[in-house]
Amino acid sequence: MLVGVPKEIKNHEYRVGLTPAGARELARHGHQVLVQRTAGTAIGLPDDDYAAAGATLCDTAADVYAQADMIVKVKEPQPAECAMLRRGQILYAYLHLAPDPKQAAALVKSGAVCIAYETVTGPGGGLPLLAPMSEVAGRMSVQVAAAHLESPAGGMGLLLAGVPGVAAAHVVVLGAGVVGTHALQIAVGMGARVTAIDRNVGRLRELDLIFGNRITTLCSSAHTVEQSVLDADAVIGAVLIPGASAPRLVTREMIARMRNGAVVVDVAIDQGGCFETSHPTTHAKPTYVVDGVVHYCVANMPGAVARTSTFALGNATIGHALALADQGWKRALADDPHLRRGLNVCDGHITHEAVALALGQPYLPAEQLLAPAQA
Incomplete structure (x- = not known):
């Protein structure tokens, strides 16, 4: 799978979705990693570190979105980024859709597979991908x-x-x-x-x-x-x-x-x-x-301490990123009910009940979209 890492564009957001160590793990699993230049330079992660980890560098976010099978981000996509998403492409990031009907509508329109860090659950309870940023x-x-x-x-x-x-x-x-x-x-x-x-x-x-x-x-x-x-x-x-x-x-x-x-x-x-x-x-x-x-x-409070936050987030998210890349999103979500809870929008549907309720929109259980993979 080709995994893309664009530079964050939200106001004063310096975190990056993948560290060089994370890029190296994906490369070790046989995946390609495409990183937008200067994505991590503000927090002391230069382009050379990503290249040394096996990633390929590109100049623009448009290059990342056009080529990648999965986009790994930190914050929710801004309107210009939502417009670059395409049907079947995986978006793996914080989304926080309940108070944001405009973003939700844009993601529904895109047809992308949108997995929100903040609703992925853990085997022992809790929200393990939200926890590190909650700690910060x-x-x-x-x-x-x-x-x-x-x-x-x-x-x-x-x-x-x-x-x-x-x-x-x-x-x-x-x-x-x-x-x-x-x-x-x-x-x-x-x-x-x-x-x-x-x-x-x-x-x-x-x-x-x-x-x-x-x-x-x-x-x-x-x-x-x-x-x-x-x-x-x-x-x-x-x-x-x-x-x-x-x-x-x-x-x-x-x-x-x-x-x-x-x-x-x-x-x-x-x-x-x-x-x-x-x-x-x-x-x-x-x-x-x-x-x-x-x-x-x-x-985006943790963005103020972006280096600490990036490493803390990477520790939590890399495992599921590897599962999505190794197995594809349907198999990964079918096999892991906790990761499945992270699916908020998919193929034009809202697939998380609390999000749908907050937005007053129809809800389609994720299991209905995964039926072929679970068979």
């Missing part, structure tokens, strides 16, 4: 909150850890999955006063065993969310329903009652966001202010 975003979220609590960034002028005689900032983390757990780790490490809110009491028990009396755990309800948000200096939105739009846990009215100069970081913005006042921003202009509250809603 969770850790970054507290750094970002701390930076934007500073006065020059529009915050109230608060040091997250406080100092002797002055109280530490109160950080509230909504959601205790991968993002939330890593946010808690950094917030506790930086000396903040920390509250974790989740609806899963079993998960809260686990966090209590991990962090002990260094955090407060609360079971999620409208009351506990409201009371905690109103007392917070920084709120991290870390909720996720796989494939679906994020629930809006924090209302506009709550935002209006928060302290001036407080900060909210919406890590769930890729799935629509969990604050009613959220809308996507970019690294070029990451924040805006609503009712005196600083909102950080960058839709």
